[in-house]
Amino acid sequence: EAQVTQNPxxxxxxxxxxxxxxCSQNMNHEYMSWYRQDPGLGLRQIYYSMNVEVTDKGDVPxxxxxxxxxxRNFPLILESPSPNQTSLYFCASRTGxxxxxxxxxxxxxxxxxx
Amino acid sequence: xxxxxxxPGPFNVPEGATVAFNCTYSNSASQSFFWYRQDCxxxxxxxxSVYSSGNEDGRFTAQLNRAxxxxxxxxxxxxxxxxxxxxxxxxxxxFKTIFGAGTRLFVKA
Numbered sequence: 001e002a003q004v005t006q007n008p009x010x011x012x013x014x015x016x017x018x019x020x021x022x023c024s025q026n027m028n029h030e031y032m033s034w035y036r037q038d039p040g041l042g043l044r045q046i047y048y049s050m051n052v053e054v055t056d057k058g059d060v061p062x063x064x065x066x067x068x069x070x071x072r073n074f075p076l077i078l079e080s081p082s083p084n085q086t087s088l089y090f091c092a093s094r095t096g097x098x099x100x101x102x103x104x105x106x107x108x109x110x111x112x113x114x
Numbered sequence: 115x116x117x118x119x120x121x122p123g124p125f126n127v128p129e130g131a132t133v134a135f136n137c138t139y140s141n142s143a144s145q146s147f148f149w150y151r152q153d154c155x156x157x158x159x160x161x162x163s164v165y166s167s168g169n170e171d172g173r174f175t176a177q178l179n180r181a182x183x184x185x186x187x188x189x190x191x192x193x194x195x196x197x198x199x200x201x202x203x204x205x206x207x208x209f210k211t212i213f214g215a216g217t218r219l220f221v222k223a
Contacts, residue, residue, distance in 0.1 A: 031209060035213070043201070043213040045210065048209050048211075050209055056209070059212075102160045107156070107157050108155070
């Protein structure tokens with residue numbers, strides 16, 4: 001089954017404790033992206049990756065890091081989480097054919113930073 | 115002007131009604147547009163793509179007005195199951211994607 005998986009699905013942590021949210025896709029997509037969703041603001045792009053070892057900042061990259069060492073995986077790293085990073089996070093992937101391609105989303109990760 | 119702007123609603127309509135949402139965008143160079151549906155903070159899922167003047171899929175019609183820089187989504191014969199948040203999505207350049215904040219729809223029996 002074609003899918004995007006994220007782990008963990010729910011996470012409660014404390015300020016400053018490093019965490020990683022994993023994302024994996026089995027569709028051989030070149031392009032992957034991370035979004036956060038907050039009430040009234042919609043989804044905002046954090047980082048995206050066009051292929052292995054190629055990443056770039058989205059609209060809200062501050063406080064986040066990513067890596068793309070393998071095509072299928074695109075982890076999101078919060079080196080020192082803060083309460084304003086409490087949010088719902090989605091990973092997405094699509095083929096790299098162009099902006100017109102459909103994005104497929106993971107189920108989301110709900111993060112609470114105390 | 116926001117890059118992508120939607121009326122947040124909520125739209126409360128009875129079953130069987132026709133409802134329309136608008137979405138305005140600021141980047142005149144955008145060539146493709148999307149409507150995604152999102153249920154109760156679950157992952158967004160593609161509803162329709164719009165590449166030219168419009169697209170129709172059953173009860174759903176999406177239209178594009180490039181001159182005025184807006185796209186619309188029309189839902190005919192609303193069902194209870196259409197209750198969701200509808201997200202307007204506009205790619206900006208090759209890989210940057212801007213989502214609208216979403217329009218909430220409640221369909222009542």
